[in-house]
Amino acid sequence: MSLDGKIALAGGRRARLSGPADLERVQRIRAHSDAILVGRGTVEKDDPSLRVHWELLGPEGEEIRRSRGAGWAPWRICLDTRGGIPASSRILDGSAPTAIITTRANSRRYPPHVRVASLPGPQVDLPEALRWLRKELGVRRLLVEGGSAVIASVLRSRTCDLFTVFVASRLIGGSRSPSLLAGPDSRTLDESVPLTFRGAQPLDDGCLLTYLPGE
Ligand SMILES: NC(=O)c1ccc[n+]([C@@H]2O[C@H](COP(=O)([O-])OP(=O)(O)OC[C@H]3O[C@@H](n4cnc5c(N)ncnc54)[C@H](OP(=O)(O)O)[C@@H]3O)[C@@H](O)[C@H]2O)c1
Numbered sequence: 001m002s003l004d005g006k007i008a009l010a011g012g013r014r015a016r017l018s019g020p021a022d023l024e025r026v027q028r029i030r031a032h033s034d035a036i037l038v039g040r041g042t043v044e045k046d047d048p049s050l051r052v053h054w055e056l057l058g059p060e061g062e063e064i065r066r067s068r069g070a071g072w073a074p075w076r077i078c079l080d081t082r083g084g085i086p087a088s089s090r091i092l093d094g095s096a097p098t099a100i101i102t103t104r105a106n107s108r109r110y111p112p113h114v115r116v117a118s119l120p121g122p123q124v125d126l127p128e129a130l131r132w133l134r135k136e137l138g139v140r141r142l143l144v145e146g147g148s149a150v151i152a153s154v155l156r157s158r159t160c161d162l163f164t165v166f167v168a169s170r171l172i173g174g175s176r177s178p179s180l181l182a183g184p185d186s187r188t189l190d191e192s193v194p195l196t197f198r199g200a201q202p203l204d205d206g207c208l209l210t211y212l213p214g215e
Pocket residue numbers: 001007008009011012013014015017038039040041042043045046079080081082083084123124125126145146147148149150151153178182
């Protein structure tokens with residue numbers, strides 16, 4: 001995110017805020033994760049491939065790849081309540097295992113190679129989704145990359161055990177850029193999300209912050 005807490009440009013247009021060391025850090029986490037999860041908004045705005053860019057990890061990447069087995073890739077997961085992601089989305093291209101977590105009210109048909117979880121409720125219930133990922137896909141280590149609404153759900157439901165954020169030395173400003181946390185307003189401090197500071201480390205032109213959720 002930028003120093004003023006924005007994770008994209010006005011209207012949600014993608015902003016490359018990471019430098020080379022942070023990009024490599026994220027690829028390392030992807031390579032060690034069983035799955036990478038984003039929300040419908042991120043797929044619509046960024047159209048990410050959610051693949052591991054092994055070339056950024058050099059010999060370390062080769063070693064992880066060998067230990068994971070030929071052709072291995074982390075699952076790509078999208079929360080898509082009403083079937084709103086574009087049919088042309090890169091995560092639907094069949095190039096890596098992919099799952100959509102949606103609700104029973106969504107009757108959209110996804111490509112046959114995509115695993116689909118249809119959960120009860122008006123929106124995808126995050127703890128329920130995590131249970132499905134564990135039980136059906138064997139996901140034990142999950143990387144949640146965004147965007148604002150999904151990060152809010154994860155932090156508010158206390159379903160993450162480590163929270164890291166790279167803060168770039170840049171201010172985006174304005175009022176039409178998404179910030180790190182969407183979701184419900186905090187009308188009092190009691191309704192805000194407490195975190196426990198675990199460390200800060202200079203990285204690229206900015207700083208990597210690490211927190212545990214809760215006080
Ligand atoms: N800087 C970064 O590192 C970074 C990383 C990722 C994204 N981004 C930015 O984030 C922005 C997108 O954020 P966003 O908040 O609009 O979208 P988002 O968090 O990616 O997706 C939110 C959508 O996911 C669906 N959803 C289903 N179940 C959910 C649940 N339990 N909790 C939350 N959402 C759930 C909902 O849409 P439906 O009801 O339609 O299913 C919801 O509107 C983009 O501008 C992107 O560029 C930045």
